[in-house]
Amino acid sequence: MNKDQALGLLLFLGSAVGAVLYLWLVFFSPWQMLVLQITAFFAVGFILFILGWIGYTLATTPPPKPIEEIEKELESSKEELPPPPSTQETVTAESGEKKS
Template identity: 50%
Template sequence: MNKDKATGALLMVISVVVILAYLIILWYPPIAAKAALTLLKLTGSIAVLAIFAIIGWIGYTLVTTPPPKPIEEIEKELEKELKEIEKETKEESQKQANP
């Protein structure tokens, strides 16, 4: 078994164990009476933190990323480069025609 398959199998086993432990803590009466509310608070907190961490990261990315160049500026640069290439091509063809 290669490393990726072994890692995948381990992740699957861990997921099943965590799911079972979560459900037992949440629904098994002797444990649920003491830990269910704490577990639900923990789950809700993690979910809210994860969602708003992602939203914050998106906001940070939007703030720190420079805006793209306007299309007009890009078109001007492309036209300039195209003219330079055409000029170089003409010069090369003239050099080849007149050795």
């Protein structure tokens, strides 16, 4: 058994033990209500954390440039580029001769 398989087996067994323990805590322990309250608190807290993270990201990310500004930049960059070589006259690398 290689290292990845051993880690996978450990994760599987850990999750199975955790599920059985949670089953006992929720249905058979004297702390049923407390376990459910803690579970609900963390579940709702996690969802609210994700929503807060999304909100923070939206609030702090600068807005994208308008498309008109991007088009102007592309046009100005095209003007700065030299024209492409003519396809009529190309020099082959092997012979050094011009093709017409």
